[in-house]
Amino acid sequence: MLRQVTAIRYVTPLREGGSLPGVVEADDLGTYVAKFRGAGQGPKALVAEVICGELARRLELRVPPLVVLDIDPVIGRAEPDQEVQELLRNSGGANLGMDFLPGALGFDPVAHPVDPMLASRVLWFDAYVENVDRSWRNPNLLVWHRELWLIDHGASLYFHHNWPRAAAAVHRAYRGEDHVLAPHASRLAEADAELAPRVTPELLTEVLALVPEEWLTAADFDSADVAREAYLAHLSARVARTADWLPQGNAA
Known part of the structure; x- marks a missing residue:
């Protein structure tokens, strides 16, 4: 927990x-x-x-x-x-x-250069979880002790707002051109080869176990176990089809 x-x-x-x-x-x-x-x-x-x-x-x-x-x-x-x-x-x-990260700065793509591999890994991750809230207008990135930190993922996983249609979202392509790190994400294929094999059912099960039961049963599910099974099935199916949703090459 x-x-x-x-x-x-x-x-x-x-x-x-x-x-x-x-x-x-x-x-x-x-x-x-x-x-x-x-x-x-x-x-x-x-x-x-x-x-x-x-x-x-x-x-x-x-x-x-x-x-x-x-x-x-x-x-x-x-x-x-x-x-x-x-x-x-x-x-x-x-x-x-x-x-709370005291003294952290909001990410500025001009003032804070990002390594292409890190940018590609972040873009891969956001594409996987369908994070629509990492644009240049609202990066939801902080720079703290000269390192890049990811915050604010509440707008991700938007398939869970309509479970009857969630299966269709498994293959949904991610529009990466508006992503704040897209101009630097030139190594998406390498990021995919590194990250996709690491997102196993065991890893997802470990993560899902951390979600409090009362949040999982607040809307669509009668039990937390059923909810976790639904999230596990969707996220496992999506990571198996990266070719369907990952932006090709440099997303810019």
Whole structure:
């Protein structure tokens, strides 16, 4: 399971995200960016954050550590923003926390050159999980200690918003031309040869086991086991057909 902590203070909202994430302090003395289950995207965004974040980590891409963040809505009583108060009231219980990286800079493709192999590995990963939220307008990449860190995967795995049609999405091509790293991703074939064999059913099962059961059963499934089987079947089928969805050559 993901490590569990309890939020003890709501610090500030982050207005950049559409789901209104916020910075909170927790009982382990850590500071986290909280993604709330009561936000408009609901628990499926948190499911996507865990699956994609923990899978990326196992593929040796940098993602800030994730925790299950228990929230008592009482921590929002002193917050003057009515929208934040309502969000916290609707988010009691298990939420997602991402380790806050102090001093991290937003990625700038001009100021922060990226190695072609790293760019190709990130683009391969985003194509696999169908991450539509890594454009030059909103890279969702940070630079911390001169390294590239991946954040915000809640918009990925959008097949799970329509399970009856999920099978058709296994082969869906990924449009990489808008990806912020596309101009540098000149080694996609090498990235595919490296990463695809590593995404095994065993690895996916390990990652899926980290998703809290209550998030998996919040919408479409009666049990977490059935939900995990559905995600495992889809993600296993997709990684077996990289030729169908991976952009060819340099995605730019």
